Amino acid sequence: MYLYALAVSGGAVAYMPFxxxxxxxxxxxxxxxxxxxxxxxxxxxxxISASLSNILFGWASDRTQRRRIWILAGLLLSSALLVSMPYAHDANILIGLIICWQFGLNMMLAPLAAWAGDTIPDVQKGMLGGLLALAPALGALSGAIVTTDIFAGFAHREALVALLVVCMVAPVLFFGNPVPMPHLLRPKDNEVGQAEDNPPTANPAIRMWLARLLVQIAEASLFAFLLLWFRSLDPGFGENDAANIFAVVLGFSVFVALAVGSWSDRTGKPIMPLILTASLAAGGLLIMAWAPDMAFAIAGYVAFGLASSIFLALHSSQTLRVLPRPHTRGRDLGIFNLTNTVPSLIMPWLTMALVPTYGFDALFVLLAGLAIIASILLMTMPRRI
Known part of the structure; x- marks a missing residue:
């Protein structure tokens, strides 16, 4: 499981700094x-390329029932394409390379995500979620490493990123030897909500999908416009100040997610942390909306950032509980991956519709409402998992 978490972190390193x-x-x-x-x-x-290819290669790894070979092929292809980026001297060629690179990257990421569902038992899903919180933290750290003065004059920093990714993903492919879990490969009993007389939203998988989408919309909005909001409160607030806050939140979230994930395994309450962190994220957004000064603004963002990071990490592992058909696990996780890409298409329109007329306060109240809805969706699931 530790090698697997390292590999998932390598996936984050593959795209975040680039x-x-x-x-x-x-x-x-x-x-x-x-x-x-x-x-x-x-x-x-x-x-678009990431969304479609993630579903495609998740499905392909389902059909072949061989995750490892797809992960290795995607690692080699995406690394080769990343190393080739400095040789693109035209914008159109660069965009074409990015489309192909996303294709190769998701050839690695999609089966890697499904592999956890095949090999890690449900009683350890909370611990797995805590370990997955390492991914964004290490992704941000890798960006800091490749942009230090030591590598400032290095014209091919993409090669350094590719090397880091290979070193992080390869160990689980060559040394990972998970214990066979035949029960994880058997279809689950009929889930509540799949009966014809129940609405689709009663299905736990649909509720989990909607809840993650709502929290991701809030997270994506804050990631894109946080610095602008801080500067609207204090024009002297700098990029380095924002980067330091990001680093503290991501670093601390790793330790809290590990503790909370382990607690959920011990107590058999896998969904409770998701309900609580979605609610805490809403509270942080409301503090931001009504913050009278910079101290309250930072406190509100720390509450939101910490809660949303823990929510997303634990949600990634607990999602594996609600997918009823192991033979389509990779494809289904590709559909869940849309919650990571769709918000980037929704978020700019929300911001443009609200901020110029009503200010950031209205945006934060709306995002808090989305987080509250996410919490209610999980709280009222007809069957605990």
Whole structure:
């Protein structure tokens, strides 16, 4: 399980420093290129490529019943394409490479996500969720490493990222030897909500999907516009100040998620932490909406950031409990992955509709409402898992 968590963190390292730091730098260095337009197009087509390929390769690994070979192929393909990025001197070529890279990356990520469902028992899903909180923290740390002064003059920092990814993913492929879990590969009993006389929203899997989507919309909105909001309160608030807050929240969330995940395993209450953290995220957003000064604003964001990070990490592992058909686990997790990509398409329109007229306060109240709905969806599930 520890090697698996390291591999999932390698997946985060594969895309976080490149998309957030190296790609903007690469586009900015292209003469005659409209930076914002190019980055917007790359983000849009990359999200579509990631969404479709994640479902495709999840399904392919279901059909072949061989996760490991798909993970290895995706690791090699995505690493090769990442190393080739510095050789793209035209925006169109770069966008084409990003589409192909997302294709290869999700060839690795989709079966990797499903592999946990095949090999890690339900009694350890909470611990697994806590370990998965390492992924965003290590992804952010890798970005800090590749942008240090030591590597500032290195023209091929994408190669350094690819090397880190290989070192993190390869150990589970070559040394991971999970104990066979035949019961995890058998279809589960008919779930509540699948009967014809019950509405679709009674299905635990649908409720889990909707809850994650709502929290992800809030998380994506805050990630994109947090610095602008802080500066609206204090014009002297700098990028480094925001980065330090991000780092503290992500680092602390790892330890809290591990503790909470272990508690949920011991007590047999896997959904309770999700209900509580969604509610705490809503509370943090309301504090942000009504913050009278910067101290309250930071406190509200820390509450939201900590709660949402724990929610997303634990949700990723507990989702494996509610998928009723192991033979389509990879495909179904690809559909769950849409909750990671769809918010990036929804979030800009929400912000543009609310902030110019009503300010950030209205946006935060709306996002708090979404988090509360997520908590209610999980609280009222017709069957505890």
């Amino acid at each position: 998309l957030t730091l190296l790609l903007p730098l690469r586009v900015s260095a292209m003469p005659g290129t409209e930076v914002l337009a190019t980055l917007a197009i790359a983000a849009f087509v990359g999200a």
